Amino acid sequence: MTMARDVLIVGGGPAGLSAAARLAAAGLTVALVDEQPELGGQYYRRPSPAAPGDHRPEGGRLIARVRGLGVDCLTGHLVWGVADDGRTLLATGPDGVPVRLRGRHVIVATGAYERTHPFPGWQLPGVTTPGFAQHLAAADGTPVGERVLVAGSGPFLLPVACSLLDAGAQVVGVAEAGHPYRPSLRAAASLRHPARLRELAGYTARLARARVPLWQGRVVTRATGDGQVSSVTLAATADPARPVRTLDVDAVCVGYGFRPQPELARLLGCEIRADAVTGDAEPVTDRFGRTSRPGVYVIGEAAGIGGVHLARARGLMAAAHILARENGSSPGEIGRLAAEIRRLDRFTSLNESLYPSPAQLQDVLSRALTGDTIVCRCESVTAADVRAAVVERAGGDLNATKSWSRAGMGPCQGRFCGFAVAGIVRDASGGEPCGVPVFPARQPVRPVPVETLLALGEQAEQAEQAGQAEGAAG
Known part of the structure; x- marks a missing residue:
């Protein structure tokens, strides 16, 4: 199945929901994709039926507004890769059927994972x-x-x-x-x-x-x-x-704390940099959320950790910029959002100054690891294994360390161990790891059923045969 809309948003958390509501209210066709069975992300996650009340009712209201505006909400759909054209996103639905997703504008709001x-x-x-x-x-x-x-x-x-x-x-x-x-x-x-x-x-x-x-x-x-x-x-x-x-x-x-999820942005070819304070890999964006790839925006925690209020403001800013390009959205809206984002950025900077920087903690904690400590739980790789790979084979290259030690090669693809492995590499090599300090993004970015890949191959073969038949008829 192929779905094409004016705007394709990946991630149904506060940022993605805010952008979807604003864009749909202005008349654009919007598809919102999230791998969870319900919208809301981690912050607005819906309570179970057994839980008393709703601990964040504003999330429920925002989700209801998005659905009421006619947004195509593809919950339970895992976006795991990018097609050869560099724009079409590959996903799998709850039943394992492959789905191709396209948008004239693509907004990545994939959130963060815990450090x-x-x-x-x-x-x-x-x-x-x-x-x-x-x-x-x-x-x-x-x-x-x-x-x-x-x-x-x-x-x-x-x-x-x-x-x-x-x-x-x-x-x-x-x-x-x-x-x-x-x-x-x-x-x-x-x-x-x-x-x-x-x-x-x-x-x-x-x-x-x-x-x-x-x-x-x-x-x-x-x-x-x-x-x-x-x-x-x-x-x-x-x-x-x-x-x-x-x-x-x-x-x-x-x-x-938390780290941005940059994998999808990297697969889309967006420029990535290492944040000087956190050491995290973050997409390079402008004040509207635009990346180095035309038509691709990264918003919310995926663009840098700042909390729910900043995530929502970033979502609204990306939406306002898209609307300005589509139908001349009011400059006053962008100005108000820019002022709000500056205020929230100041609070984020204050937080960063009060707590130890992740890069500093990484150095302290990495040096203290005993050799027999399991660093990569997926592959049972110890700190000694990683240090040996650095000293004997990889030098300061994080990706080479992954290849020689197998750290980060399991199902989580380094989401749990990557921060620690990068710290061990830097400590063992006596300097900064080469390149961006995270493992490279590879597809599928999450494990997908084999049936999905087989069905995708069958679809490609059928499309090729149809093209050949059309050419022969012509």
Whole structure:
């Protein structure tokens, strides 16, 4: 099946939904594709029927508006590649049938995935990411455990801990790698953002009422247990080799923020750069979300991490720019959105200044990894294996390290281990890895059924035969 629309949007989170609603309201035909069975992305994920109420009703209203405007919502459709023409997207539906998707304008709103870093025992049952714990607690009302530690870095840790408390878990503590909550001149700049301050105050008050300790300058360095995590060790961020506390737990949630998902943008041929602060690979975009590929936009967290408000503003800005090209959208709309994005960018910059940069954490955590720590869980590759590949074969080349060590060659394609492997490569080679510090994007970007590929081949063969028959008839 082939579907062509004025605008094709990949990703049904806040950014994609906002762009779809604006474009459809202006009369353009829009297709919105998402691999999940329901729209909303991670932030607006719909609660299960068993969960009490809706923790983010504004998401439900936005989804209803998008559907009401007649947007073609292709949920349960995984976009996994790009055809030879460089524009047609290849997808598979819930039934495995291949789908070809085209749009005069293509908007990539694929979101982000959590930034993880390995430690001994991170493969034990009960060790999860904060995002997974948040989804179970907030959307389903189910805690990941009875005694839970929340650890890592970033403002996301606090709402996760509060959601776990609301779901009935005992949160034994929140361990933050940096010192963002220590009074400082930089922290005083948050007074310019009263709404975000109120959110922070609400989270900290909730934790204080439950007597949840908040430790700063601490990282998880080990988890132990017999078939299930039962204890976790914290160490000083400045000296990960020095344990400072061991806690009894039956679950631990560890994450260091989020990373953009650039795979589809890379397959489309968009220019990619390494962010100086995070070390992440991000598409190069202008203020409208335009990439180096004409007609291709990248918006939301896929364009750089900034939170839900910035993601929605970026979606609206891309839509406004497309409408300006189509039918002369009001310059005033673009001006208002530009001012809003500048304000939100300032808050993002403030956040980045308060928390340790991912690149700094990457260096600290990578050096502390023991050789027997499994780094790539898909392929059971250890830190020693990666270091040996760097020293003996690959030098500072991240992609060559992948080839020689097999780290990042499993089903996740480096989404979980890539951040750590890049840090080990840089540390072992004594410098920066060559090129963009992420594994290259290859299709399929996600595992797809063999039946889908066979059906796609049959479709191509039938199209070729039809073309030959038409030529012969002519």
